[in-house]
Every structure is written in structure tokens, then in C-alpha cells.
Amino acid sequence: MAYMFLVLPALSCATAISERQMSAQENTLQKSRNEQEGDHRPLVLVHRLPTFSLLSSDSLLIHFRLLDPVASAADEPLQEFLPRHGQSIRALLCLGPTPLKADILDLLPSLQLVAACSAGVDHIDLAECHRRGIAVTNAGTAFxxxxxxxxxxxxxxxxxxxxxxxxxxxxxxxxxxxxxxxxxxxxxxxxxxxxxxxxxxxxxxxxxxxxxxxxxxxxxxxxxxxxxxxxxxxxxxxxxxxxxxxxxxxxxxxxxxxxxxxxxxxxxxxxxxxxxxxxxxxxxxxxxxxxxxxxxxxxxxxxxxxxxxxxxxxxxxxxxSPHLAVLTPESFEALHELVIANLKAFFSNKPLLSPVRLD
Incomplete structure (x- = not known):
């Protein structure tokens, strides 16, 4: 798919693979520590179509708890899933061209940030976000x-x-x-x-x-x-x-x-x-x-x-060409880092790295 998110580059170098394996082990240890010490990671809603996958989420999971309705075992409509969680959701991760309009925003009264994983944001109701005081970030220069x-x-x-x-x-x-x-x-x-x-x-x-x-x-x-x-x-x-x-x-x-x-x-x-x-x-x-x-x-x-x-x-x-211009391992690595940086900045009350103008 043209918008699959967070694909890490294939590595042929044994040293690089070893470093990646060590990083994965560190991620696992960090997640284990989170569970043992009480989970204080901020909650982030993953907003995606069923055809779009959230890949390489380990780094995200170190810093954030991801709520992914599509992956939920409940298998229920979004309009039924969100009312139970909407009050606690301050940040939303929007994958690919997944539409984000007023009907979804109505179910997220505490939402303050939409982090889009694309350069274009025409699938997001920017006027409605502006009216509600919701900040929006995009892929910036990653692609x-x-x-x-x-x-x-x-x-x-x-x-x-x-x-x-x-x-x-x-x-x-x-x-x-x-x-x-x-x-x-x-x-x-x-x-x-x-x-x-x-x-x-x-x-x-x-x-x-x-x-x-x-x-x-x-x-x-x-x-x-x-x-x-x-x-x-x-x-x-x-x-x-x-x-x-x-x-x-x-x-x-x-x-x-x-x-x-x-x-x-x-x-x-x-x-x-x-x-x-x-x-x-x-x-x-x-x-x-x-x-x-x-x-x-x-x-x-x-x-x-x-x-x-x-x-x-x-x-x-x-x-x-089937909407492939953005697709390289390097661009997804850059996007991966940018998304994490934007979310960390938001939850730390620091300036966002790739804000979208809403006026």
C-alpha cells in the first residue's frame, strides 16, 4: 500500500542487524519495566483503515500506549468503541488517507493533537480542527x-x-x-x-x-x-x-x-x-x-x-505509478522519528516539529 506506516529499511550489514536486534531487546526490556513500575505512558489513538497496517510500533510503544480500534478483539464499529475511551484521548495518530471528520471528532472531546503520517492532510477536516483548537502535524519534510x-x-x-x-x-x-x-x-x-x-x-x-x-x-x-x-x-x-x-x-x-x-x-x-x-x-x-x-x-x-x-x-x-513516490525505507525511518518527536513534544508541552497551518 502506498501509505503503509513505519517500515524500517532492510539492513544487509551484520553489524547493523546486530544493533537493530539490541535495540529490539532494549525496547522489550523497557516495555517490561513500564509494566512493572506502573504504566504512565500517554495514551495515543491509532486512527486507520483496516487495509492500512501499523508497522514497527515497538519504538512508539516505549513512549506511548497505543489504542488501535481496528486491532481490538471487540470487533465493533468505531462509533461504539470510541465513546468508552474518548474522554481520555488527547492525541490521535492518523495513518495514510484515513478520513477524519467532525463525526469522529465529536467522540473525542479531549483531543488536542492529530499527528498525520502523510504530507498531505486533505483527508482531515482542518477547519473543524481549527474551530475546536486541535493542533495538526504532518510528515513535514520526511518525504x-x-x-x-x-x-x-x-x-x-x-x-x-x-x-x-x-x-x-x-x-x-x-x-x-x-x-x-x-x-x-x-x-x-x-x-x-x-x-x-x-x-x-x-x-x-x-x-x-x-x-x-x-x-x-x-x-x-x-x-x-x-x-x-x-x-x-x-x-x-x-x-x-x-x-x-x-x-x-x-x-x-x-x-x-x-x-x-x-x-x-x-x-x-x-x-x-x-x-x-x-x-x-x-x-x-x-x-x-x-x-x-x-x-x-x-x-x-x-x-x-x-x-x-x-x-x-x-x-x-x-x-x-501507484502512488509510490513517498515509499522508501529511508523516508519511513524519517517519518517514524518525526512522529515520535511530535508526540513527545506535545505531551511535554514543547513546540511541535511539523505543525500544519490551520488558518
């Missing part, structure tokens, strides 16, 4: 480098037709059709980034190495940025060979890439989406790709995941 790497990989794949060439060779067509269609180079391309936040900035940093000319659109111009700013996405598209969407999904950014933007991007234009599926009007995008009105696309996210429009399957100028 930024990995997503930026993936965005550049998708772009190179689309431009140089790497995946299409792989299919061409595997299908046995090379001896029959030696003149494979050429791709286009990345070097020197004009790249427009929609959302110059943590991920967008990392994308820009990588593309500067390809001598790309970077421009961007964000909610506001960033005084410290050396890149050209456009306050209108259509203007950005007109002046770009490639658009890369990295912004958060909000009511303002939903379908920010629409028919007008795709037209402005032009027949040779490439679009890469590593943000959220609904940032793009998918119906329009499919039509433009099928009709050859834009040059290609690299898509890691889709409007109604896991559904992917079947019209895209046969297009060699489109690279499809």
Missing part, C-alpha cells in the same frame, strides 16, 4: 527528497521514453522495427513547478543540475527564491515545457490544472503529478493525452485511487 527524486525520474522516463522502450524490447519488436521513436532531452528545459514548498524546492534543486530554467506558482511569491514567479498557472504553463504539480490539495487547488492550463501547456508539453490526483482535472487530461493535445504525462497519483482511466494504459507517452 520531500524521495518525492522529488521520483518526480525527476518520471520526467526523464516520459521525455526519454524509458518505460516504453523497455516494453518495446520485451515484446520482441526491436529486430522488426529498429527505428524506435526518439525521445527528448531534459537538459535546458523550461520547467514550471506548481507549489514551491518543501517538495517543489527539492525538485527545483535537482533540475538546476540539468540546466533547466525554473519558474513556479505558489500562493505567494517567495522573496528568497531565485526562480521566476507567476501568479497565474496559465501564464506559468505558457512559459514552460514541463509542469510539475507538488502543491497541497485544497479547495483552491482542486483542478488547478484544468483545460485552460493544458491548452496553454501545448502539444509538446509534459505534465508530472506527484502531489494529489485531484490537482488535475483527470477527465480533461485523459482527453488531451488521447487526442495528442499535450506531449505526455508522468502520473503517480490519480483522482479516484486506485482507479486509473483505462484509456491511459496503451499510451507510450504516459508513465503510470
Amino acid at each position: 520531500s527528497e524521495d518525492v522529488a527524486d521520483y518526480a525527476v525520474a518520471l520526467l526523464l522516463d516520459v521525455l526519454r521514453r524509458v518505460s516504453a522502450a523497455n516494453r518495446f524490447v520485451r515484446s520482441g519488436l526491436w529486430p522488426q522495427k529498429p527505428d524506435y521513436p526518439l525521445g527528448s532531452k531534459l537538459w535546458g528545459k523550461r520547467v514550471g513547478i506548481v507549489g514551491l514548498g518543501s517538495i517543489g524546492s527539492e525538485v527545483a534543486k535537482r533540475l538546476v543540475a540539468f540546466d533547466c530554467r525554473i519558474a513556479y506558482n505558489s500562493r505567494a511569491k517567495k522573496p528568497s527564491s531565485p526562480y521566476t514567479y507567476y501568479d497565474n498557472v496559465c501564464d506559468l504553463a505558457v512559459n514552460s515545457d514541463v509542469l510539475i504539480t507538488c502543491c497541497a490539495l485544497t479547495s483552491e487547488t482542486r483542478h488547478i490544472i484544468n483545460k485552460d492550463v493544458l491548452t496553454a501547456l501545448g502539444k509538446e508539453g509534459i505534465i508530472i503529478n506527484v502531489g494529489r490526483g485531484p490537482l488535475i482535472d483527470e477527465k480533461e487530461l485523459v482527453q488531451y493525452l488521447v487526442q495528442g493535445e499535450i506531449g505526455g504525462a508522468g502520473l503517480d497519483v490519480f483522482e479516484k485511487e486506485p482507479y486509473v482511466p483505462t484509456e491511459l494504459f496503451e499510451l507510450d507517452n504516459v508513465v503510470l
Whole structure:
């Protein structure tokens, strides 16, 4: 699954494995001491869909008691489970895209923190959290480098037709059709980034190495940025060979890439989406790709995941990926550490490390 939480990196080094085993033994000893001395660990509610697993929870269990309704032997609806525990829950750990709306918040009158295990928080009712005085944290920069790497990989794949060439060779067509269609180079391309936040900035940093000319659109111009700013996405598209969407999904950014933007991007234009599926009007995008009105696309996210429009399957100028951009052992290790740090900061009345703006 694209959102499975707290996966630790595989270790091939015997020393590293030994250290991990020692750490696990220390965790077990610490949990045993907790039980012997009386358990004073703060209670944290795990909010997840049944299809999402809480992995590598040992480190969390050293510091916190985890209440996981999905794993409860009672096997009862959340609306029946929470009323018995809601008064004592001050912090909630939200895994992946699990919706968190007013109906659940109503059952948690003491809730003060929602710690999201994702960079995007469009599945959480931020306005309702703000109204109730509930702080929200997200994955911060834990995924930024990995997503930026993936965005550049998708772009190179689309431009140089790497995946299409792989299919061409595997299908046995090379001896029959030696003149494979050429791709286009990345070097020197004009790249427009929609959302110059943590991920967008990392994308820009990588593309500067390809001598790309970077421009961007964000909610506001960033005084410290050396890149050209456009306050209108259509203007950005007109002046770009490639658009890369990295912004958060909000009511303002939903379908920010629409028919007008795709037209402005032009027949040779490439679009890469590593943000959220609904940032793009998918119906329009499919039509433009099928009709050859834009040059290609690299898509890691889709409007109604896991559904992917079947019209895209046969297009060699489109690279499809099942929401994998964030998935590396290193990024999950960073997320693991950040979640623990945010929860410890909250229960110690210290500043949160990755707070989400709610205003």
C-alpha cells in the first residue's frame, strides 16, 4: 500500500542487524519495566483503515500506549468503541488517507493533537480542527527528497521514453522495427513547478543540475527564491515545457490544472503529478493525452485511487505509478522519528516539529 506506516529499511550489514536486534531487546526490556513500575505512558489513538497496517510500533510503544480500534478483539464499529475511551484521548495518530471528520471528532472531546503520517492532510477536516483548537502535524519534510527524486525520474522516463522502450524490447519488436521513436532531452528545459514548498524546492534543486530554467506558482511569491514567479498557472504553463504539480490539495487547488492550463501547456508539453490526483482535472487530461493535445504525462497519483482511466494504459507517452513516490525505507525511518518527536513534544508541552497551518 502506498501509505503503509513505519517500515524500517532492510539492513544487509551484520553489524547493523546486530544493533537493530539490541535495540529490539532494549525496547522489550523497557516495555517490561513500564509494566512493572506502573504504566504512565500517554495514551495515543491509532486512527486507520483496516487495509492500512501499523508497522514497527515497538519504538512508539516505549513512549506511548497505543489504542488501535481496528486491532481490538471487540470487533465493533468505531462509533461504539470510541465513546468508552474518548474522554481520555488527547492525541490521535492518523495513518495514510484515513478520513477524519467532525463525526469522529465529536467522540473525542479531549483531543488536542492529530499527528498525520502523510504530507498531505486533505483527508482531515482542518477547519473543524481549527474551530475546536486541535493542533495538526504532518510528515513535514520526511518525504520531500524521495518525492522529488521520483518526480525527476518520471520526467526523464516520459521525455526519454524509458518505460516504453523497455516494453518495446520485451515484446520482441526491436529486430522488426529498429527505428524506435526518439525521445527528448531534459537538459535546458523550461520547467514550471506548481507549489514551491518543501517538495517543489527539492525538485527545483535537482533540475538546476540539468540546466533547466525554473519558474513556479505558489500562493505567494517567495522573496528568497531565485526562480521566476507567476501568479497565474496559465501564464506559468505558457512559459514552460514541463509542469510539475507538488502543491497541497485544497479547495483552491482542486483542478488547478484544468483545460485552460493544458491548452496553454501545448502539444509538446509534459505534465508530472506527484502531489494529489485531484490537482488535475483527470477527465480533461485523459482527453488531451488521447487526442495528442499535450506531449505526455508522468502520473503517480490519480483522482479516484486506485482507479486509473483505462484509456491511459496503451499510451507510450504516459508513465503510470501507484502512488509510490513517498515509499522508501529511508523516508519511513524519517517519518517514524518525526512522529515520535511530535508526540513527545506535545505531551511535554514543547513546540511541535511539523505543525500544519490551520488558518
